Each structure stands twice: as C-alpha cells, then as structure tokens.
Amino acid sequence: MEEFKYSSRRGFLTKIIFAAVSFQFLNSFSFLKKNQGFKSLTILHTNDMHSHIDSFPLNHSKYPGLGGIRRIASLVRKIKSQQKNVVLLDAGDIFQGTPYFNKFKGSLELKLMSNMGYVASTMGNHDFDNGIKGFNNVLHNANFPFLCSNYDFSNSELKNKTKKYLVKEIDGLKIGFFGLGVELDGLVEKRHFGETKYLDPIKTTHYWSEYLKYEERCNLVICISHLGYKYEDDKISDLKLAKLSKNVDVIVGGHTHTFLEKAVLIKNQENKNVIVNQAGWGALSLGRIDLKFSKNKEILDSLSVNEISKKNYAII
C-alpha cells in the first residue's frame, strides 16, 4: 500500500491534471457515442392466471367472455412482432381455477406457457395445491425455469429443480432475474409444502440483487414476486420491498390480484426509482413495461404512459 502513497505535493498535482485531462477526453468520447447508445427492452408479464386458458364464461357476472391465456398469447405474438427485445415473465399462481387444472394437473398450462416463450416464472402458493410432488410431476412440461430464491427446497423432491436466479443476455443487455414467494404457513397445507424452508424475502432480495448487479454486472435487475402488491398491515409486499431495496430495478408481482392501469415508481433506500407492476388475475390483463437504456448518466425520474400501448391491439 505504501508504494501508492504520493510522497510529494507535485506528484499529487500532476495526478490531478492527468485526471482532469482524462475526464475531458472521456467527455468528448461519450459525446460521439451519444446517438448510437440506445437500447430498448419490453417486459411483458402475467400473474395469477389460475388456469384460465379460455375466456371467462359468458354468464360470468364480472368478466363475461373476457381474459384467458389464449388472448395473452395473441398479444404476446403481436408485440413480439413489433418490438426487438421482449421478455415474458409470470409471477406465480399458474394453477387452480378451472377444470383444466383439476383434470390435467397443470401440465397443460405449462405446455402453453412454454409455447408462448416465457423466460421465467416463480411459484405462487396455489402452485403447491397438488403438493410438491404434484408440481414436480408436471414440471417437465415447462421449458422455462422457476425462480424461487426464498424457498429452500434442499430437503424436498424439488431439490435442484428450481433456480435461485437467472442471467440472460439480450441484444447486449445483461438482465438478471430472481424470484420471491409468499410465506406458505397458513396459506398452504403443511403436507403440501412439506420441508420447504421459507427464507426472509428482504434479506434474499439484498443478497441476490447485489450479486446480480455487482458480480454478474447486470444492466437491469428484475424481481418476480408472489408476495402481493400491498397490505394494510406490516406484511411484506412489493411496495414495501421496493422501498427497502437497493439494487432492484423492476418488480413484477402477483398474489393480491391487483389491477393497475400502469406500473408505479417507488423510491428505494438510495432514493432511486424502482418500477413496480401487477396485472390483475385470470389472464385478464397483460402487464407491459417499456424500458430504454443508454450510456448517458441520466437517471430514471418519471414513468410515462406508453402511447403505443394505447393503440388498438385488435387482431383480425
């Protein structure tokens, strides 16, 4: 360490001058790159689809003839044809809600999602409805990983069947993903979750978001959460997690069946904005977030309504 200490004032001054010169040089460099430095990414996400493959029945009091995974599939295809970089995510509770699940035990839902090109999902509490064994039995139908960062399955059949995180490179952007599940005790029968250990979602978030940002050097860190959007009491939620986080850029959530017109911005511990979104349930809504990336030092300070999204999606 001693070697790097500056022994004279002159040496120090020389260093300052060099630093200043290098800054100048760098500035001119980034000026040249400014116009070519944009990249874009569209995040599409679903949650709590609850086996709603077809639309709701026509006599349904609230959503007659609406929703369904088949409509989500049409939308995803359309948007993928318009946008260069698209990631499709699901935030859990794929299972339970229509006879498709009772009869085919979730295998069909996973087949459809694989066909649609899902990048990752996380497990919701209802994905345990046929037990860990029932989930494991149909898991081979999914060609995408389940990210369960705060469930420890090491003493169960699901050992090594889910992932803690995922890194994906798209068009030169490195994107890190991790997944959070809700506390199972009280929500899911003990015999169904068995020896699954629930890990603290806040600590888990700090650990994996820091890993993804600094070890994997991801340009974007996305948390797929089944914690729930917000609660009246102290229970951990996506909004609370966003506030307490440091290195998470986007949280796509589920569990509370919350419909939002668009994503919201929440200030994190370092006063930076985190994007939080949820897309209702029953495949009634597709969450859409469009991001732009650049090498400029602008910070994300607002979130606008996507004007393209306002256009009619009707597909003839």
Place this chain on the structure above:
Amino acid sequence: MINKNYFKNLIVTIVFFILVLSCQGYRMTNASSLNINTGKDISEFDFNEIKLSSYRDSISKEMNRHLNYSKINLDVGCPEGLLGDFISDLSILYIKKNIQNIKFEPDFCILNNGGFRNMISKGPVTVNDIYQLMPFDNYLVILEIQGEQLSSLFNYIKNKSISNINRKSGVPLSGIRMKISGDNITRCMINNRTFNPLKKYKVLTTNYLARGGDQMDFFKDCNLIFNTEFLLRDVIIKYIEELGKSNIQINAQLDGRVQVLQ
C-alpha cells in the same frame, strides 16, 4: 526519481480512465408502461401445435352439464353473505342426510369466504360454474371441539365480521347465530341453544380449514373424528342438481345469523 513518479502517475491515470470507461454500461434511463386488458377485441390463439381443442373437448361435455337455475346473484358478504349462507347450509343438510352414523352428526358448519373463488350468478348454473366457485379439491370433514376452545373460534368470527375489508371478510356459518356489539360477543347460539362451554361440539368444515388454514389455528388441536370423503364441490353440485330435479330453483335470503351492532 521524477521519471519514476511520472510513470506512476501515468499508470494511475490509465487505471482511472479504464475504471470510468467500464462504469459506462447501459443504464435504464427511460420507462413507460400501460397494462393491456384482454378484452373481446383480442383474438384467442388456438394453440393448434399443442392440440388444445382436444383437451377442451375432453372436459367440456361434463362441464357444460346444466344443473339448475339461480333466481338471484349469490355472493360473499360481511358479516353475512348470501353465498356463505347458501353453501354452509347445504353442506350441513347434505351431510346430515348422507352420513350413516348419527353419532358424527355435526352441530354447526364453518367455511371461509377466501375459498369461494367466484359467485353464483343469476340464471342457468352449470358444472363449470361450480368449478369456478370451488376449484379446490377440499373434503368435508367433522372435527370435535371442546366448548372452551370455541372462544377462539368465536373471536375469529368476530374479528372477520366487524370490518368488511375485502372478499375474504365475513365467515360462512350454519348452525351458529351470533350478535356482536362493539368488541363484545353479546349472544351466541349453537344449534338453536345457548352455547355451553362445558359441552363438546361437532363441527363440519373442510380438510383445508381443519388443518388450520386461513388462520383457523384453533382447529389444529381438535380431533378429526370423521372424514366424509365428499368433496365440497361435489356436494354443491349434487345438492343443486337434486334441487333442480325437484323443480326448486336456487335462492337464499339473509337471516341475520351474524349481526354486528356498532
């Protein structure tokens, strides 16, 4: 000496330069969002590759089976709802009629609104509607509960009944009548008799709740004395189908079984 210093500075500068450059990675600088509702204007993808239609055909025949008509909309409510009244009443009626051993006959029935995933809408009712209402494969079971343990069950009902927060508020009950005034339970009848803390009661519920689901912790220490081996969904389907065969349409009325006085 000067040369050495100069060289050192050069290296420091180059390192600095590289460091700053490497920090110039892509960052999120702009965001927009608008979630898209999947309305009727969006076509339904066929998934021919996966032969989705053959999966659908294999279940649609059973699902489209007509069971009965409903005269009204039945939905959850707090402190009392038409749907909770209807389902808990029919559960206890059906079980009383269909269990062989009278010694297991339940005194009351308790379910949870969180388990009702849909309402029964006015008009024709099919098997599919009941699957929408009760997708879970939950069995009806009978537990034995000590009179003194019932106080925590009553408190549970009270807490769930005094504020209508969401669709999970309120407790579907049959065989219990309760008056709540402020924070106190002022009257409690079980099976038309004043509750006796020294007596043992038999309660009909689902295996999910019997294991302490939906925070019904008081059931964790109770003995499960009889598993009816009837799925709650099947009981609902059979009951309303039998009503239909007798030309009785689905109907229900609130009867003040749980009352909250402010």
